[in-house]
Amino acid sequence: MKQQSFENHSRYVPGFHVVTSLLIISALLISIILLVHDGIHHTTVFYFLVSLSLALLFYYVRSFANGNQDRIIRAEENFRFFRLTGKTLDNQLTVKQLVALRFADDAELEDLVNLTIQQNFTPGQIKQKIKIWRPDHARI
Numbered sequence: 001m002k003q004q005s006f007e008n009h010s011r012y013v014p015g016f017h018v019v020t021s022l023l024i025i026s027a028l029l030i031s032i033i034l035l036v037h038d039g040i041h042h043t044t045v046f047y048f049l050v051s052l053s054l055a056l057l058f059y060y061v062r063s064f065a066n067g068n069q070d071r072i073i074r075a076e077e078n079f080r081f082f083r084l085t086g087k088t089l090d091n092q093l094t095v096k097q098l099v100a101l102r103f104a105d106d107a108e109l110e111d112l113v114n115l116t117i118q119q120n121f122t123p124g125q126i127k128q129k130i131k132i133w134r135p136d137h138a139r140i
Contacts, residue, residue, distance in 0.1 A: 003135075024058050027051040070095045077102055085110050096123045105132035 028051040034044045077098050078089045084106055089098070090113070097116055100123035104112050108131055116126055 003133075021058060024051070024054045028055050070099060073099050073102055080106070081109065081113065089113065090117050092117050097121065097126060099123065100126035102136055103127060103134050104130045105134050108132060 027047075031044065031048040031051040035048050038044050074095060081087065081089045093101075093113070093116065101109065101112060101116065104126075112126065112129060115121065115129070121129070
């Protein structure tokens with residue numbers, strides 16, 4: 001597997017992120033056009049509702065999965081920080097900051113956590129500060 005770094009750590013699944021989203025958006029747009037052009041008929045309303053349902057499903061499937069991954073990362077990083085320092089992570093850290101901190105090697109984690117709290121780093125700033133990248137190939 002390719003060495004992970006700041007430049008290439010994002011996971012991108014073209015079949016989901018492009019093809020599926022474009023198909024759903026197209027179906028929704030076509031159903032809206034049919035609804036406007038043909039008026040309110042039971043078939044056009046049905047097409048619109050199905051397309052809208054698919055769009056909502058697409059959105060919520062992704063957001064529920066991300067929310068679950070965020071909870072897991074929070075627990076893992078809190079345990080890792082405790083294992084390394086004997087202290088729990090500061091509650092000031094946001095989930096997005098913790099998600100970024102997971103890429104930091106054990107040797108630099110405590111200092112980077114302290115800097116993040118002091119300077120309120122964004123996730124992008126945190127990732128750029130990491131010297132030894134700890135890959136995470138599981139998150140999509």
